[in-house]
Amino acid sequence: MVKKATIIFLLIVVFIFSSTGVTSACTIFTVSDDDTVFFGNNEDYSNPNTYYWVDTPEDGKYSGIYFGFDNFWPQGGINEKGLAFDINSLRETPLNPHPEHPYFNDYEGYSILRNCATVEEVIEHVQQFNWGSAMGGQVHVADANGEAVVIGPGIDGELAFTRKTAGDGFIISTTFNVAEGYDYDNDCDRYETALDMLSKVGKEEGLTLDYVSSVLDAVHVQGMGANTLYSTVYDLKNGKIFVYYYHKYDEVVELNVAETISVVKEPVALSELFTSPIVEAAESEHSRYVLLEIFLKTSIIIIPIVAGILVFFFIRRRRKRAGKTG
Numbered sequence: 001m002v003k004k005a006t007i008i009f010l011l012i013v014v015f016i017f018s019s020t021g022v023t024s025a026c027t028i029f030t031v032s033d034d035d036t037v038f039f040g041n042n043e044d045y046s047n048p049n050t051y052y053w054v055d056t057p058e059d060g061k062y063s064g065i066y067f068g069f070d071n072f073w074p075q076g077g078i079n080e081k082g083l084a085f086d087i088n089s090l091r092e093t094p095l096n097p098h099p100e101h102p103y104f105n106d107y108e109g110y111s112i113l114r115n116c117a118t119v120e121e122v123i124e125h126v127q128q129f130n131w132g133s134a135m136g137g138q139v140h141v142a143d144a145n146g147e148a149v150v151i152g153p154g155i156d157g158e159l160a161f162t163r164k165t166a167g168d169g170f171i172i173s174t175t176f177n178v179a180e181g182y183d184y185d186n187d188c189d190r191y192e193t194a195l196d197m198l199s200k201v202g203k204e205e206g207l208t209l210d211y212v213s214s215v216l217d218a219v220h221v222q223g224m225g226a227n228t229l230y231s232t233v234y235d236l237k238n239g240k241i242f243v244y245y246y247h248k249y250d251e252v253v254e255l256n257v258a259e260t261i262s263v264v265k266e267p268v269a270l271s272e273l274f275t276s277p278i279v280e281a282a283e284s285e286h287s288r289y290v291l292l293e294i295f296l297k298t299s300i301i302i303i304p305i306v307a308g309i310l311v312f313f314f315i316r317r318r319r320k321r322a323g324k325t326g
Contacts, residue, residue, distance in 0.1 A: 025226055027190045027219045028086045031170035031198050031207060032146035038212045039142045039234040041076055041086045043067070044221050048246070048286050050230050053267040054260060061114040063261045065241065067232060072267060074109040078257060081117035082144030082236040085109055088173050092136040093153035101130040112141065119147040123161055126151060131159060140173045144236040150178040170198045190219040209233060209242060213249055220247040224289050230270055245274045246282035 025044040032038070043050070049070040055077075056063040064079035076086030087109070104111050108126070116122045122141050138152030146166040150173045154160030160179035164171035174191045176182060182191060197205075197215045205211050212233050220228035231244040239257040253273040271279045 025175055025190070025221050026086065026088050027172070027174050027194060027216070028088060028140040029170055029172040029194055029198060029215070030140070030142040030146075030148035030164055031201055031212065032166070033168050033202060033207050034146075035237075036207050037082075037142065037144060037146045037236040038207065038209070039078075039084045039086075039148075039236055040212050040216050040231070041233075042216050042220055042228045042231050042247075043075055043086075044226050044228050045069070046226055048227075048229055048282070050270040051267045052243075052255075052264075052270065054264040055110065055114070056261065057114050062117065064113040065255070065257060065260055065264075066109070066113075067230065067270075074107065076232065077109060077113055078234045078236070078241060079113040079117075080239075080257060080261060082239060082257075083113060083117055083119075083122070083141065084143075084234045084236060085112055085139055085141045086232075087137050087139055088175055089137050090135070090152065090175060090177055092134050093177065094157055095131055095133055095135050095153055095159070096157040097133045098130045101128060103132070104129050108139065112139070118143045118145065119149050119163075122151075123149060127159065138173060138178060140171075142234075142236060146236075152177055152179050154179045168202055170201070172198065190221075193218050209235075209252075213242070213244065213252070216244070217247070217249045222247055222285075222289075227286065227289065243270065243273060245270055245278055246285070248274075248278050248282060251275060251278050 027042045029040050030037070031040070047069045050067070051070060051072065052065055052067045053072060054063065054065055062079040062081055064077050066074040066077035068075040076084070078084040106114065112122055112125065116125050119141055135153040138150050140148065140150050142148035148164040148171050150162045150171065152160055152162070162171070162178045172191060172194050174188050176186070176188055176191070182188070194215055197218060201207050201211070213231070216231045216233070220231070222228065228247040230246065231249070233242040234240070235242070241255040241257060243253045243255065245251070251274055
């Protein structure tokens with residue numbers, strides 16, 4: 001009985017830790033040809049309260065549309081010039097501080113989209129600032145020319161700029177440091193899937209919204225701990241945003257960047273953009289994951305107690321038997 005209870009407990013613990021997954025696992029890519037530039041992103045996290053909002057700064061800076069959660073800290077966005085960014089989380093990596101430069105006076109995402117129109121301008125802009133002594137993410141930026149760059153911590157402790165040039169091609173970032181290169185011994189299934197599918201563009205597949213959204217669908221995450229809460233595809237040449245809700249890729253909402261900047265005055269919940277069946281299905285799925293996670297986390301406390309009680313009665317019963325036979 002003791003052995004059986006121990007085995008059951010260990011199996012539950014393994015299941016809990018294998019099911020919860022990572023809390024943030026975003027997949028971002030830029031893919032382009034001479035006529036089209038798409039910037040795709042899956043926002044993978046645990047907070048279902050997702051929004052978009054408009055930022056219209058003064059002093060000649062660029063306006064933009066930003067996406068994120070109910071703390072309104074931008075996770076990504078696009079400005080009126082067709083420059084877009086999003087962020088992958090990384091393990092915290094040391095940087096060489098540069099006290100000769102000032103710190104950002106805005107959040108980096110705001111600073112980039114308010115002040116820059118191209119990737120070249122972004123690279124020049126961010127090198128003017130002190131990024132501190134460590135970096136826990138990488139910033140993926142792309143422009144309407146089809147150029148893109150992933151900005152992150154380099155192996156020498158300086159900012160690294162991993163680039164995609166204009167024209168045909170793509171660049172992908174997930175939750176490994178692009179500057180260090182992909183380690184096939186430490187698998188990232190999302191990266192390998194996106195790599196395989198984007199490699200077919202221009203050969204077996206055309207560069208269309210449907211195909212780009214199918215890539216996002218193929219690399220979305222769902223389960224306890226993290227879900228793809230929304231996906232965005234920015235058409236950088238044409239100033240359009242295509243939004244998908246909670247890895248439900250059979251419904252898409254289109255936003256025109258210029259029109260949205262001129263109209264939207266308050267943050268808009270992404271759930272308000274979609275039909276009731278999509279929103280209700282998302283809410284139901286999220287609720288199931290939350291309840292399952294609560295149940296399993298509670299079980300990790302209860303199971304040892306139950307196992308202890310069983311062991312206590314088992315030992316007590318054996319002692320009684322031993323006393324009778326003695």
